Amino acid sequence: MRVTTPSQDFIRGIWEENPVLIQMLGLCPALAVTNSVKNALAMSAATFFVICCSSVLVSTFKRFIPNEVRISAYILVIATFVTLADMMLQAYAPVQHKELGAFIALIVVNCMILGRQEAFSAKNGVFRSLLDAMGTGVGFTIALVMMGGFREILGTGSFLEYSLFGPNFEPWVIMVLPAGGFLMLGFILLAMGFFEQRKKAKASLAVESSS
Amino acid sequence: MNEDGMIEDVQIEESTASPSQENPVQAEVSTFRLVATLAVAGALAGLLIVLVNQHTKPIIDKYKAEQLQKAVYEVLPGVERYTTYYLVGNALSFALPEGAKESEYKRIYVGYDNSSQIKGVAISRGESGFQDVVQVIFGFDPATGNLLGMKVLDSKETPGLGDKIFKDQAFVDQFFAGPATPLVGVKAGAGKGKPNEIDTITGATISSKVVIDIINHGLEKWRPVIDKGIPAAPTDSVDEEAKQ
Numbered sequence: 001m002r003v004t005t006p007s008q009d010f011i012r013g014i015w016e017e018n019p020v021l022i023q024m025l026g027l028c029p030a031l032a033v034t035n036s037v038k039n040a041l042a043m044s045a046a047t048f049f050v051i052c053c054s055s056v057l058v059s060t061f062k063r064f065i066p067n068e069v070r071i072s073a074y075i076l077v078i079a080t081f082v083t084l085a086d087m088m089l090q091a092y093a094p095v096q097h098k099e100l101g102a103f104i105a106l107i108v109v110n111c112m113i114l115g116r117q118e119a120f121s122a123k124n125g126v127f128r129s130l131l132d133a134m135g136t137g138v139g140f141t142i143a144l145v146m147m148g149g150f151r152e153i154l155g156t157g158s159f160l161e162y163s164l165f166g167p168n169f170e171p172w173v174i175m176v177l178p179a180g181g182f183l184m185l186g187f188i189l190l191a192m193g194f195f196e197q198r199k200k201a202k203a204s205l206a207v208e209s210s211s
Numbered sequence: 212m213n214e215d216g217m218i219e220d221v222q223i224e225e226s227t228a229s230p231s232q233e234n235p236v237q238a239e240v241s242t243f244r245l246v247a248t249l250a251v252a253g254a255l256a257g258l259l260i261v262l263v264n265q266h267t268k269p270i271i272d273k274y275k276a277e278q279l280q281k282a283v284y285e286v287l288p289g290v291e292r293y294t295t296y297y298l299v300g301n302a303l304s305f306a307l308p309e310g311a312k313e314s315e316y317k318r319i320y321v322g323y324d325n326s327s328q329i330k331g332v333a334i335s336r337g338e339s340g341f342q343d344v345v346q347v348i349f350g351f352d353p354a355t356g357n358l359l360g361m362k363v364l365d366s367k368e369t370p371g372l373g374d375k376i377f378k379d380q381a382f383v384d385q386f387f388a389g390p391a392t393p394l395v396g397v398k399a400g401a402g403k404g405k406p407n408e409i410d411t412i413t414g415a416t417i418s419s420k421v422v423i424d425i426i427n428h429g430l431e432k433w434r435p436v437i438d439k440g441i442p443a444a445p446t447d448s449v450d451e452e453a454k455q
Contacts, residue, residue: 065248068240069245069248073249073252076249076252077256087260088263088267090267091266091267091270098365177369177372
């Protein structure tokens with residue numbers, strides 16, 4: 001395995017291997033609940049809680065989990081924490097819980113979380129796994145808030161429900177509808193690919209000129 | 212960093228994916244251990260969920276009860292207090308039979324004005340909408356059959372479209388304008404000015420028709436029972452409870 005430092009474990013999930021924008025994992029919540037920044041934040045917080053708790057638990061008990069049943073055990077762990085997150089959101093943030101609806105329960109099948117358990121927590125120590133989970137969680141949050149921010153600004157003309165353009169703004173309603181999620185994700189990936197390509201071109205130019 | 216780097220990383224991780232190769236001890240695991248691991252994990256998970264549920268359930272129930280109470284006063288404008296009546300057998304009763312579980316009985320909420328006259332009846336009812344069950348509470352005047360108000364309690368209708376059944380104030384206001392029943396849904400602007408017409412929302416026709424259906428079906432089911440008569444208002448102690 002590639003040797004990494006703890007700080008690399010954390011940073012990696014945020015940008016270099018961002019779960020949504022680079023690995024293309026966890027797209028279901030990224031498309032479904034990002035029609036406002038508030039929903040994106042609530043979903044990110046719940047997912048952050050689940051991925052951190054699951055990673056700590058899986059890395060702690062990895063020795064006791066036989067290889068044959070590891071996937072079932074991971075799913076069990078994840079599902080437990082999702083249920084807890086669901087109940088706590090319903091008790092302490094009922095309005096957000098109502099907004100997110102069924103998508104809270106669907107965190108169980110967010111393959112980003114299971115992916116981190118299988119690829120990292122199952123082979124690394126508790127501390128490193130927690131760092132990795134936190135990095136992935138932050139990366140997920142950044143992607144969701146980015147989607148939610150752009151969609152809310154274009155689709156309703158507000159940011160965090162604070163009106164930006166005054167009453168004369170004609171909202172681009174499609175952006176808060178499901179189709180807008182796909183459009184926005186496409187635009188963001190397009191922009192990222194554009195910058196990545198420019199960076200590569202610059203790097204190769206630098207190599208050529210130096211040689 | 213670049214694309215090659217990522218692929219390389221994944222491949223290396225995959226080569227160590229099965230610990231059984233590095234760790235021959237784990238290669239032979241008895242069936243018992245497999246079952247036991249999952250059973251223990253399942254039991255612990257269950258325990259944890261029950262513990263948290265015991266803590267959060269009272270909070271959730273209290274919130275739901277508060278929301279329901281607020282909703283009843285909202286759909287019965289001008290009501291001073293209300294009493295919950297249960298459908299016991301075929302008649303209404305404010306008291307449940309001995310030892311009966313409250314949650315098993317269907318109920319209506321009868322609202323009174325300050326001179327203890329019945330002002331309206333609120334009914335909560337759910338039916339399948341576009342996505343999931345839409346739960347609606349509505350109030351109507353049993354004397355005339357006209358609606359007094361409507362509120363969507365629970366819905367998972369499409370954000371931006373179906374959720375207009377509770378976010379579009381113009382649609383909601385129609386139910387507070389005292390329309391006659393049974394309601395008829397018409398395309399916005401295509402109505403003939405009849406008192407029982409409700410303009411459906413463009414782009415959310417199914418969701419708006421569901422609301423109309425819920426109200427019509429609820430009235431169909433409950434009006435015969437209510438018309439048989441609502442027993443006299445119970446003692447003050449019950450009223451106090453309802454008002455809090």
